[in-house]
Each structure stands twice: as structure tokens, then as C-alpha cells.
Amino acid sequence: MEITVKTMETDDEIRGKAYVHWRCWHEAYTEIVSEAYLEKLTLSKCEQIAFQWRGNILIAKDGERVAGFAGYGSSGESSETGELFALYVLPEYWGTGVAKQLFDAVSEQLSPFRTVGLWVLKENARAIRFYEKCGFLATGEEQYLPSVDAIEIRMKRPNPKTYAFTAILHEEPDGGAYVAFPRDIKQTFGKRRVKVHATFDGVPYDGSIVNMGVKNADGSVCFIIGVPKSVRRQIGKRHGDPIRVEIKER
Numbered sequence: 001m002e003i004t005v006k007t008m009e010t011d012d013e014i015r016g017k018a019y020v021h022w023r024c025w026h027e028a029y030t031e032i033v034s035e036a037y038l039e040k041l042t043l044s045k046c047e048q049i050a051f052q053w054r055g056n057i058l059i060a061k062d063g064e065r066v067a068g069f070a071g072y073g074s075s076g077e078s079s080e081t082g083e084l085f086a087l088y089v090l091p092e093y094w095g096t097g098v099a100k101q102l103f104d105a106v107s108e109q110l111s112p113f114r115t116v117g118l119w120v121l122k123e124n125a126r127a128i129r130f131y132e133k134c135g136f137l138a139t140g141e142e143q144y145l146p147s148v149d150a151i152e153i154r155m156k157r158p159n160p161k162t163y164a165f166t167a168i169l170h171e172e173p174d175g176g177a178y179v180a181f182p183r184d185i186k187q188t189f190g191k192r193r194v195k196v197h198a199t200f201d202g203v204p205y206d207g208s209i210v211n212m213g214v215k216n217a218d219g220s221v222c223f224i225i226g227v228p229k230s231v232r233r234q235i236g237k238r239h240g241d242p243i244r245v246e247i248k249e250r
Helices: 011-028 035-040 043-052 098-109 125-133 185-189 229-235
Strands: 003-007 057-062 065-074 081-089 115-121 137-145 150-158 162-168 177-181 194-200 203-210 223-226 242-249
Touching: 003 098, 011 043, 011 057, 011 065, 011 081, 057 098, 065 098, 081 098, 115 125, 125 150, 162 177, 177 242, 203 229
Parallel strands: 081 115
Antiparallel strands: 003 057, 057 065, 065 081, 115 150, 137 150, 162 242, 177 223, 194 203, 194 242, 203 223
């Protein structure tokens, strides 16, 4: 299985998104929302919605098959709050990491906002557990939706700040390589070791910022993140070359 997350573009992708919407509601919500609502939520209705709402949709594709989708945008409650409007993955992809891939991609789109919010059905325990693992907490707000005869709860999380900078690649005789993070991570993150999502010239990598005994030229502590060989091959960079780096805590 090789999952690609991308912007929804073609008619086939729109229909695939509609199928995910229709099937997830009918398989996950049968005992949570109104049966009358589900009877009206036909595949044709989901396709109508999909063709009307094309913007700000990311899809996860397994080959040519749409395995999941996510919708995002501004919450409308504040210029500093982004919103995850929807995130659905076909049941056969539950537990495979596809939902997390979609969520991480949406998080990149929502990175300008200081906070991200969402509404989730109160009885949807699986989704609530997933969002809690992604850093969301319930705010205590609830709302009743007459159309589906169910209650939603509000969840929010602070949006981790992205740090972007240009760094010089340092290669070691043992084959390792790293770039220096230009801040004291204890002051920046409140920790001595920080797990991060990073990109090196646009190539993603999950790693950690640590102190490995490296010193800056002035003798101060230097915090570094490793750059694996696989990434170096993709970006074509060697010792002494500049790399554009983006870092976000995970």
C-alpha cells in the first residue's frame, strides 16, 4: 500500500470522495445519528455535495482509489482559528496510518492559524480517541444537531509553530549528517529533546532535535537534527551545502 495525499482535482476523485463520505456515514454512524437522515444520505446526495464543495479538500489515494479525505478552512469564529471540517477514511484503512497522513497534511495547510478546532459527534468514541492522540482537547462546548438527532462536542488544540531557516549541511566521517537548529530548544520548546516534523528542501522527515555534544563557534550549546542519507540523496546536497529547513513540533 502506497498512499498519496493530494488536492482533490478530477471528477473521478470527486466521486471517490463522495463514496468515502457515503460509506463512512452508513457504516460508522448507524447507531449514532438518525436513521431517517441516513436514509436520505444516498450516494447520489454525497456526489452532489462533493461537486458543490470542491475547495480545501485533500484526498488520500491508494493507487487510483480514494481511501479518505479531509476538509479544512477558517473557522469563522476567529481569524486566528482554523477548522478541520471533516476527516473520513474507509473502514478497511482504519488503523493503517492513512488518517494520520491526512491529518498531518491538513495541519500543514492550517499552519498559519494559532489554534485548530473541530466538531465531532459525542458518541463517536473512535474519532475522539484519534483527535486526542493528535493533541485535541474537549472545550466543554456542545451543540445539538436536529438534522441528525445527535450532539456534537467542540475540540481544539494549539497549532504548533513552524520554524523556517536556511542551514548548512554538516557530514561526519561515520556517514552521519546534521543541520543546526538556530535556537535554544529549552527556551523555545521547554524541553531538552524535541520530536519534530521536518522538511529539508521540501523533503519530509520525522526526527528529533537534540544536543549531541556539538558546540557553536562561540562555544555555546548547538542543538541539531540529523539528515538521513535517503533525504540527502533526494535533495542532492553534500557537506557545506545550504538547505532550506522547516521544523514543527510533533
